[in-house]
Amino acid sequence: MAAAMQYFTQAFGAKVPHPDKYDMLMDIATEEFSHLEIVGATIQMLLKGVNGELKDAADNSEIMQVMNGKAAKESIVHQAITANPQFAIITGGGVTPRNSQGIPWCASYIHSNGDLTVDLRSNLASESRAKIVYEHLMKFTDDPYIQETLSFLMTREVAHYKMFEAALDSISNNFPPGVLQGDPRFTQQYYNTSPANSVRGPWNEGEMPGMGKNWEYIADPVANVKETEGLTVNTDPMTKELAETEKVNKQMSKLKSTEVKSAEPKGVAQWSTFAEPAGALKS
Numbered sequence: 338m339a340a341a342m343q344y345f346t347q348a349f350g351a352k353v354p355h356p357d358k359y360d361m362l363m364d365i366a367t368e369e370f371s372h373l374e375i376v377g378a379t380i381q382m383l384l385k386g387v388n389g390e391l392k393d394a395a396d397n398s399e400i401m402q403v404m405n406g407k408a409a410k411e412s413i414v415h416q417a418i419t420a421n422p423q424f425a426i427i428t429g430g431g432v433t434p435r436n437s438q439g440i441p442w443c444a445s446y447i448h449s450n451g452d453l454t455v456d457l458r459s460n461l462a463s464e465s466r467a468k469i470v471y472e473h474l475m476k477f478t479d480d481p482y483i484q485e486t487l488s489f490l491m492t493r494e495v496a497h498y499k500m501f502e503a504a505l506d507s508i509s510n511n512f513p514p515g516v517l518q519g520d521p522r523f524t525q526q527y528y529n530t531s532p533a534n535s536v537r538g539p540w541n542e543g544e545m546p547g548m549g550k551n552w553e554y555i556a557d558p559v560a561n562v563k564e565t566e567g568l569t570v571n572t573d574p575m576t577k578e579l580a581e582t583e584k585v586n587k588q589m590s591k592l593k594s595t596e597v598k599s600a601e602p603k604g605v606a607q608w609s610t611f612a613e614p615a616g617a618l619k620s
Contacts, residue, residue, distance in 0.1 A: 338434045340463060341369035343447040347383055347456040352608075354602045365497055372490055377432040378380055381487055448494040455514045461498060468494040512547070516589045521578040523568070525550055528558040 344366035352359040428435075434442035448459040471491035475484055505511055513519055525548070527541035541552050555561050565572050 338373055338442050339446040341373065341465065342444070343365045343449060343463065344369065346447060346449040349453050351453050354597045358453060360501060361504055361522070365500065368493070375486060377491065377613070380432050380481065383385040452515055454505060454508055454511040457501050460501045464494045464501065464603070468498070510589065516586065516593050518582045518585050521582055522572065522575050526553045526555055528555045531556055562581070
């Protein structure tokens with residue numbers, strides 16, 4: 338549900354400036370709804386027999402009696418009912434969009450920031466989390482059909498990840514997200530706040546990925562703060578770099594604005610691309 342709604346809402350903002358990405362987001366969002374159907378159908382099939390007993394209002398016996406003579410798998414269903422009585426009391430065995438603690442689904446689960454590069458990065462994270470959750474779920478069942486279902490769903494998350502990755506790579510000037518560049522005075526410092534267990538790697542030494550500048554390793558951050566009075570004195574003013582950054586900011590602002598404005602259709606705004614029927618009244 339969260340994935341489907343996230344991609345749908347992101348698609349609306351992408352339709353004008355990025356119609357190709359709009360198409361992709363709509364396609365993947367629609368597929369996510371099919372995944373919701375797969376999960377819901379799987380749950381209902383696993384509850385075969387149990388739902389019928391829950392509907393027997395005339396039977397006052399304890400729910401455990403429903404399980405007498407059933408397989409061990411159904412006994413586990415009973416344990417789930419005991420741990421989460423909402424299953425039997427509130428939902429009556431029906432499938433509802435709630436998490437494993439019974440908390441209802443809400444719109445705060447979705448991320449749509451109005452910047453396609455930000456949204457695509459959010460989607461990469463979402464697909465990564467979904468993939469690992471399916472992987473963990475597969476450890477909890479030996480049912481070959483459930484294994485096959487979860488494996489399919491997990492694999493489609495991998496496919497979606499690569500789709501979003503390719504879409505992000507196809508957008509030029511996709512870093513940093515948004516329009517404004519980072520302040521060149523503070524973009525390359527790595528502060529070593531764990532001196533007892535210091536580790537060097539490509540995240541704090543050598544060239545910064547794709548930035549054309551090297552990391553500045555601050556071995557003693559406390560001493561650095563004192564020496565620079567909180568980075569206010571004794572630092573390179575970087576006047577030239579700041580001027581260049583401001584220039585890029587203006588260029589990117591104009592570029593992004595022009596990109597959206599030029600994509601806006603002239604005349605009356607219309608979402609659908611269907612042609613007007615012959616003889617239709619003109620406004």
